[in-house]
Amino acid sequence: MNHLDRSDPDLLKKLLKRIRVYAGPPLTIMEVCGTHTVSIARMGLSTLLPEGVSLLSGPGCPVCVTPIEFFDEAIYLAREKNVVIATYGDAMRVPGSGATLLEVKAEGGQVHPVYSTTDALNLAIKNKDREVVFLGLGFETTAPTVAHALLTAKKQRIDNFSVLSAHKVLLPAMEALLLDPEVKVNAFLCPGHASMVLGWRCYEELASKYGVPSVVAGFEPHEILLGINMLLAQAKSGGVHVENAYPKAVSEYGNTAALDILGGVFKKVDSNWRGLGLIPGSGYDLADDFAKYDAREKFLKGVEIISAEPAGCRCADVLRGVIPPAKCPLFASRCNPKAPVGACMVSSEGACGAHYRYREA
Amino acid sequence: MCVAVPGKIISIDEELMATVDFGGSSRDVSISLLEDAAVGEYVIVHAGFALHKVDTKEAEQTIALMAGILDEPPRPE
Ligand code: SF4
Numbered sequence: 001m002n003h004l005d006r007s008d009p010d011l012l013k014k015l016l017k018r019i020r021v022y023a024g025p026p027l028t029i030m031e032v033c034g035t036h037t038v039s040i041a042r043m044g045l046s047t048l049l050p051e052g053v054s055l056l057s058g059p060g061c062p063v064c065v066t067p068i069e070f071f072d073e074a075i076y077l078a079r080e081k082n083v084v085i086a087t088y089g090d091a092m093r094v095p096g097s098g099a100t101l102l103e104v105k106a107e108g109g110q111v112h113p114v115y116s117t118t119d120a121l122n123l124a125i126k127n128k129d130r131e132v133v134f135l136g137l138g139f140e141t142t143a144p145t146v147a148h149a150l151l152t153a154k155k156q157r158i159d160n161f162s163v164l165s166a167h168k169v170l171l172p173a174m175e176a177l178l179l180d181p182e183v184k185v186n187a188f189l190c191p192g193h194a195s196m197v198l199g200w201r202c203y204e205e206l207a208s209k210y211g212v213p214s215v216v217a218g219f220e221p222h223e224i225l226l227g228i229n230m231l232l233a234q235a236k237s238g239g240v241h242v243e244n245a246y247p248k249a250v251s252e253y254g255n256t257a258a259l260d261i262l263g264g265v266f267k268k269v270d271s272n273w274r275g276l277g278l279i280p281g282s283g284y285d286l287a288d289d290f291a292k293y294d295a296r297e298k299f300l301k302g303v304e305i306i307s308a309e310p311a312g313c314r315c316a317d318v319l320r321g322v323i324p325p326a327k328c329p330l331f332a333s334r335c336n337p338k339a340p341v342g343a344c345m346v347s348s349e350g351a352c353g354a355h356y357r358y359r360e361a
Numbered sequence: 362m363c364v365a366v367p368g369k370i371i372s373i374d375e376e377l378m379a380t381v382d383f384g385g386s387s388r389d390v391s392i393s394l395l396e397d398a399a400v401g402e403y404v405i406v407h408a409g410f411a412l413h414k415v416d417t418k419e420a421e422q423t424i425a426l427m428a429g430i431l432d433e434p435p436r437p438e
Pocket residue numbers: 312313314315316318325328329330331332335336340341342343344345346352
């Protein structure tokens with residue numbers, strides 16, 4: 001069976017052919033993962049699907065779902081509190097209400113791109129006389145790495161380190177989409193890496209409660225095509241299950257060590273999402289035991305920050321799959337990767353950014 | 362943000378920091394979020410942390426899934 005190795009040049013064709021002969025009930029599949037968005041856009045997959053089958057990008061890009069007030073808080077900290085901001089590079093280019101962190105850096109503010117929370121902690125260790133604030137954003141994939149950094153900071157008494165958390169809980173957002181009358185989704189291509197932590201069984205309740213077939217898929221073209229094939233097979237047979245098309249990376253119950261520290265360091269709170277609004281229990285804030293390392297407790301008590309989304313940006317609709325990026329009037333005109341108006345254009349994983357890059361293909 | 366390709370652990374220090382090789386380029390990666398990991402094993406890394414250990418049995422399951430899908434003859438077009 002080794003001829004079905006991914007290096008088989010015919011494999012993609014075979015998998016695609018099976019998708020194209022699908023004749024079953026109409027299916028609108030949403031992917032909830034920035035890396036899927038990029039891979040699907042690069043393949044030009046949306047144009048190859050048979051009638052009745054469509055693909056939508058959901059709220060899977062971490063910087064995209066993070067609401068604008070978070071970036072305004074970070075900019076305030078850099079400007080007014082003179083802290084060192086440590087963050088993933090993407091977040092530096094997301095427009096806040098008046099500026100980006102990159103612009104704050106150009107003004108002389110201390111904003112450091114880091115690759116991991118380990119780098120951010122090292123920054124704090126090396127700059128004992130400065131306060132280092134790490135911008136915690138993303139889903140269950142990044143949140144455990146932040147939890148680990150906070151445990152290390154506590155153990156080693158690195159008291160000049162804190163976290164501004166905008167971490168998100170994946171499942172309540174998927175449920176919110178299913179409850180949204182404007183969103184027409186009846187199957188999920190579940191994210192590869194968040195599932196690596198959460199385990200594939202986590203989708204079972206959602207799948208059975210709302211009758212949505214769900215398949216966890218990897219990121220390479222053959223892995224995505226496999227996932228879609230499995231969803232179509234379910235739809236054709238009328239089945240509703242959770243299946244794992246990515247056994248290489250995703251187990252039944254996920255990474256329990258990561259889930260344990262996630263639960264120990266964070267507490268679930270109601271949280272605001274770009275596009276989806278306030279969703280109960282959908283955010284991770286630092287647990288009370290870690291208040292000392294919570295940048296909001298430390299620097300933002302009593303501070304009121306007023307935020308406004310950029311005029312004309314349709315990120316809110318793009319993130320819910322209500323419109324494709326090209327339907328935004330600013331797409332590829334006033335809004336492009338060099339001058340992004342909204343967060344969805346900033347990240348290469350954002351639906352607008354990915355569609356812009358591969359739109360000729 | 363996601364690096365989908367597994368990397369191979371080359372060395373591990375006492376702080377659970379590992380050097381991981383991704384087809385020729387190596388990176389420092391924390392393995393503190395894995396129950397156990399050893400030199401020579403393959404891991405999937407996200408934001409500087411190894412989050413999953415890949416074993417050959419799991420990799421073979423993908424091949425079996427593909428075979429399952431493809432062995433069914435496609436309906437005529
Ligand atoms: S194209 Fe730009 S302005 Fe329009 S929704 Fe996307 S990010 Fe917002």
